[in-house]
Amino acid sequence: GQSLEQPSEVTAVEGAIVQINCTYQTSGFYGLSWYQQHDGGAPTFLSYNGLDGLEETGRFSSFLSRSDSYGYLLLQELQMKDSASYFCALTMDSNYQLIWGAGTKLIIKP
C-alpha cells in the first residue's frame, strides 16, 4: 500500500527557517505536492515536484528525492501568518488520485 509520514507538529520562531519533512512508501507516483491549511479553512496548493530537486516559489521551496523516498517543504523568513497545517500528497500513477499525509502543524512563536 501507500503511506506518507510527516511530523505531527513543528515549532519555529518568527523570521527563522523551518523544514517540514515527508517520507513515503509507494509503488509509483507522478509527483509530490504541498498544501497549506489554516484552522477551519480550505487547503491551498503551495507547490509540486514532478522531478527530483528543488522548486522555489517566493519564501517557500520544496524538494523531492525519489531515490531516498523523501521530500520536504522549506519555509523561509517565517511570518505569524504561516502558522497553519501543512500536508504533503502524492499523485498516484495508477489513477491520478492524491494520497495525503496526516499533516504537520506549524507553530510560530514571536
Added chain:
Amino acid sequence: DGGITQSPKYLFRKEGQNVTLSCEQNLNHDAMYWYRQDPGQGLRLIYYSQIVNDFQKGDIAEGYSVSREKKESFPLTVTSAQKNPTAFYLCASRELDRVNTGELFFGEGSRLTVL
C-alpha cells in the same frame, strides 16, 4: 471570481437522518472530488467524478452517495448508513489535463456534527 462554493458551512444532524452537502464550482473544471477530514488525519477520498453523469468510489465511499447531473455541481449525501459521519467535508476540483500537476482547488468546507 471563480471558485468553489460549499454549503452549508455548519450542519447538525440527528442520528438516522440523511443530509446533503452542496458543492458548486464555476471554474469549468471537469473533475470534482469529495474528501473527508478528521482531526490529526490526512484527507480521505469519498467519491470523485471526471465527467457528467459518471462518478467513482474513493477509499471510504460506504454510507455516502453522490450525483453529477451538471458539470458545475457535485452534491454529497451523507446517509444514515454512515457510522461515524461527524467530520469536516471538503469539495475540490481540477482540470483533467492538469491531473499530473498535483493541484486541486478546494471549497471552504462543510462541518457536519451528528447529535
